[in-house]
Amino acid sequence: MSTTYPMAERLQAATHQVENQPDYLQDYNSFSSDSALQEAVKREGASDALTELSEFGQLAGAASSIELGFQANAHAHKPNLITHDRYGHRVDLIDFHPAYHQLMRTAIEHGLHASPWRDPKAGAHVARAAKYYLHTQVEAAHGCPITMTFAAIPALRHQPDLYQQWADKIMAPHYDPRNVPHDQKQGLTIGMAMTEKQGGSDVRRNSTRAYPIGKAGAGQAYELVGHKWFVSAPMCDAFLVLAQTDKGLSCFLLPRWRPDGSKNPLQIQQLKNKMGNVANASSETELRGAFAWMVGEEGRGVRTIIEMVATTRYDCMIGSSSGMRQATVQAIHHASQREAFGARLSEQPLMQNVLADLALESEAAMTLTMRMARAMDSQENEHEQLLTRIATPVGKYWICKRTPNHAYEAMEVIGGSGVMETHIMARLFRESPVNAIWEGSGNVQCLDILRAIEKQPEVLDAFINEVEKGKGADRRFDRFVTQLHSAFADPTDTQFRARNLADRMALALQGALLLQHAPAYVADAFCAGRLDGHSGLNYGNLPTGLDCAAIIKRAGTERFPGS
Incomplete structure (x- = not known):
């Protein structure tokens, strides 16, 4: 016996089957799936923290953690100021969504606010930087009070009596x-x-x-x-x-x-x-x-608080590198599961150019950041002290300034869905300019580089010595470093040229680190795409002859679903 339905009822039935849509990037281990970060942690001296970081990566990649980031940033849940209580007393309270407090609690209980100060040991800053890098991929805004708490300790040491009264509770793993x-x-x-x-x-x-x-x-x-x-x-x-x-x-x-x-x-x-x-x-x-x-x-x-400022600038490098990593894996994840024009996006040559370029930028940013974490662990060494002084503003300027366009390109890979507030890319894009502006904008960082060189010329020697560790491995890099030497040899109009100098310093240091530590196909692509006349172009302008597929595979998370 057949059954017929009124037209209105039939129109409410399913109209189509959803297909060719990527699943959510969640319930994965954001540390175990990041080969470059694992290598950096081992290289820079925090091998003892690998198990702890893997556990933290599992937490950071969990769907429940990712949902906290969305909840804390929802427009309806924005922080709300309560100036007075019901009786008219001044209270100056901020009401936050519970998700924000959970993110703060996780960060503090895992030592992101103070672990290198509370338990100083070899690799402490590297391990903490890696955790911060993983956690701010989930949600970046709560990183601000975490960073300021972390950075307050060096400043308070200028006043031993106050340090004695306050430091233990600042460094305690308790959020209240x-x-x-x-x-x-x-x-x-x-x-x-x-x-x-x-x-x-x-x-x-x-x-x-x-x-x-x-x-x-x-x-x-x-x-x-x-x-x-x-x-x-x-x-x-x-x-x-x-x-x-x-x-x-x-x-x-x-x-x-x-x-x-x-x-x-x-x-x-x-x-x-x-x-x-x-x-x-x-x-x-x-x-x-x-x-x-x-x-x-x-x-x-200024002299007292400058150590706090320098430390917050270092954390801006970590935070922006973290944003790049999350944007990269979102773009690769989408392109690896989406088909268009008869082929998977990640297998199409032009898309491979874009994805590989995004991955290169992300790995270069993280590699420089983790090198600075090792320098933070080695402040008793004069070279590391000098390198910290000059490479921190270089890295803060370059990495933070590169992040907004990086976020936009990753959003464009995802397409219209990436513009929606239901996708993490919209938040990453809105967050992307923050670190470049806060804690001293681009011009402030460039002038600080010049000030450091003028006041303490040996910082430039330390920087050049670090860069020259990469010489001899690639002719394009060697030529780029020679040109950088010439730029510093010319004393005229240095303030006018300060951004150009900072750009080239950042690229030289990133190139040196990748040539020493990254796979050959990554270093080759970086030198070809950044040091050989391509650095000012949009993403997706890598020259031919590079192993883009290998770069994309290295940066992706598909090898570790649910790990």
Whole structure:
């Protein structure tokens, strides 16, 4: 017996079968599937952490972890400012989605905020950098308070009494988001408040004033009056702040609560409505007699806080490298499962050119970043100290500036789906400019490179010595290094040429590292695509004769589904 249905009912039936759509990239081990990162961890001195990193990679690649990133960045879940309680008392609270707190808890319990300081040992910075690289592929915005907490320790060492009081809780693997005085917590987070409306990066124009409560000088108590135009992560337990005294710009540690248990008047005016970095709150604040202790020598605030700034810039390198890695694997994953025009995308020559180019950029960024992690582990060595001083601004400038176009190209590989907020690529793209602008924009980094060379010429010698370790392996690289020597030999218009110099320094250092450590097909492609007249072109301009298929296979995750 046949059954007939009214037209309306038949139209509600399935109209088609979904096919030729890639599955979600999830439930994979983001460490075990990353050959280049595993090699870097071993090479740079953290082999003891391989098991721990594999376990962390399994956590970072889990569908549940990836979902936390989406939840924390959803428009409906943006951080919300609560200035007063129901009785009109000033509270300055930030309400976050629970996913944000879970991401913070994971980061802190796994030591991303302090493990090299809490347990200093060989390879500690390398292991921590690898974890940070894996975790910020899931969600980048919460990396801001993690980084500032990590970077506060070197600055606080300038004031031993404050370090003694605060360091243990800053380094503790405990996350406590409650808005209560620091002496009621087991773990603390630290923020930073430097810039003001009239100065931005030119912090010497700061107008915020610090008045001694009693005795003046290092370690003493002050009250601060003024404003801060950009305070990121204003829910932190304390902040390193710059303010003027009679002797000039000085550094202070400003807690959220005064020692007597009353609320410190660091008052949040509004949260920034940011394009990216949505899960993390950033704010404008006013200081209305806020209590703080001076850190370091009076009038030498920039010198005191510069170590914190340098460390945050290093973390910007890790974060942007992480974004490149996630964009690369998303593009390769999509192209490996999608067919168009009669063939799989990843097997089509032009797409292979683009994918291999994206993979090269990602591996070069990670390789330079992990080399700097080893330098951080070896600060007792003079060469490593000097290299850190100059290669950090070089890497921060280059890697962070390359990230936005890299994210766009990966988004274009995925196509229309990549533009949708339901895909991680939309978030990666919105996040991609952040690290290039924060902690000193491109021009600031380039000028810092010149300043370092002028003040301490041996930093350039250390840089050249590091680069020349790659000489003799590729004629294109050797020629590029010779040209770089000539560029530095010319003393004219160096500030005007600063970006060009920084570009070439970054490429030279990346090339040297890849020639020494990467497979020959990777180093060959880098030299051909970056050092032989192609570096200024769009992605997908690699010359012929390269093993693009091998580069793509090395960068992909398909060998480790569900591992």
